[in-house]
Amino acid sequence: MTDQSTKTEPGPDGGVPVRTGLSPRKKQQISRAVQYVVLVAAVVFLLMRIEWGKLAENFAKPEVAAETLPDLFTVALKNTIIYSVGGFFFAFLLGLLFALMRMSSVRPYRWIAIAYIEIFRGLPALLIFLLILFLPLALPGFEVPGGTYGQGILGLTIVGSAYMAETLRAGLQAVPKGQMEAARSLGMSHARAMTTIVIPQAVRIVIPPTTNQFVSLLKDSSLVLFLGVSGEYVELTKFGNDMASTFANATPILVVGVTYLLVTIPLGYLASRLEKRQARGR
């Protein structure tokens, strides 16, 4: 597609080179034509190979889709949102705590924060959920407060907090040093200056990346499946999985997928809008 093969030779008197062979424009036209041909061939092949009736029967059966209502929204989506909003909320608080510890002047605090962040950023989310599942074995008598919701939220909190800590630290460090100095010169204590001047600005800075982190937590909430939840606690993925088994049909999976996208695509769009607005300055 590039014009590496276009031979050029210096023109007479070393002026504009004289081209030999096809012009770059011609080459581009040919390359584009080839790409279209490949695309059409692939589409035709798929159209002929796929048994459309069977596919629709399995993935988009209206009767089965209808069966998912209203629980799809009133139970499954609601729970997905409870798990992910709860997880996000606590991940934010815990992340802020670790970000501040990471920047503390007390060295052991920095060590603890670094250890926490490195460990939980490096572990697969699923492993963390399994860990929570087996927690009662390790700590007999220990119970996560809030029951099933508590367990799911705890898992997502741990998954999200390490990333959140790093994002917030970047945000805190992006606030110019002069802000803290101006606040201190007005007689504010370090803690007061942090809470009224520095943290609010840092939070504004990290809104776009944390919106993306929320989307990522929303998807990770599907891991609640592995906690063995049932009944009123199921979230979207578990719900789709159960329904698909019940009807021996994949339609619920598709329906659930669309429901995720209903939330994640607008949020992703919002995040990039916020990011652009910030790039333009305030």
Place this chain on the structure above:
Amino acid sequence: MTPVNHAVEIRDLHKHFGKLEVLKGIDFAVDPGQVVCVIGPSGSGKSTLLRCVNLLEQPTSGRVVLEGVELTDRDVDIDAARRRVGMVFQQFNLFPHMTALQNVMVAQRRVLKRGRAEAEKIARENLEKVGIADKCDAYPLQLSGGQQQRVAIARALAMNPALMLFDEPTSALDPELVGDVLTVMRKLAEEGMTMLVVTHEMAFARDVADRVVFMDGGVIVEDGPAAQVIGEPQHERTKSFLRRVLDPTHTDV
């Protein structure tokens, strides 16, 4: 115990940054109502000196005594002491997430614990005093540099400081905006505010300052009445600095 006759008194102040000794024994005092301008070449330690006065930098050794309270005492309540000293920065350092009015109110509310109505009244008075009463609801980024700097002055004044520190308050401004800020500062001086001003504005130093201090290489080279230090400097270093500042196109390189 130091008698309470100086607004601020600095004794044998040293400041190191690692191996670099930036202040090499500074002695001077500012009396209540005095305006002292600090001039000197870049890197001579002017900002560092100013920042040591309100302990934004911790002095390596020496004493800083503000209204009889030794700030360099390790057990002093530094937040309380800083309330008595206003600081105006070269880069303004307004809080960008707050309106002009909120900028002037926030420390009154949080530090002095003034009520909302009182804080707002004092904020509006001070914004009026610096000539931007009509910009109360604007955010810093909607203001020109000159307007931002005046909000910053109002913010410091609202705390009723006994001493105002200015670190090159007009150096980041477009030339046509410098005058607005200097006018405000001159008015403050005439009202009897005690001021310590680092500046390159020689006209301001000559007209407004009671005393001018010339610093070079971390020491005070010359300290005296404005007319003397700027008009008839005694030291060669002062003379050559003033030549360069007052007549920049005729510098012998």
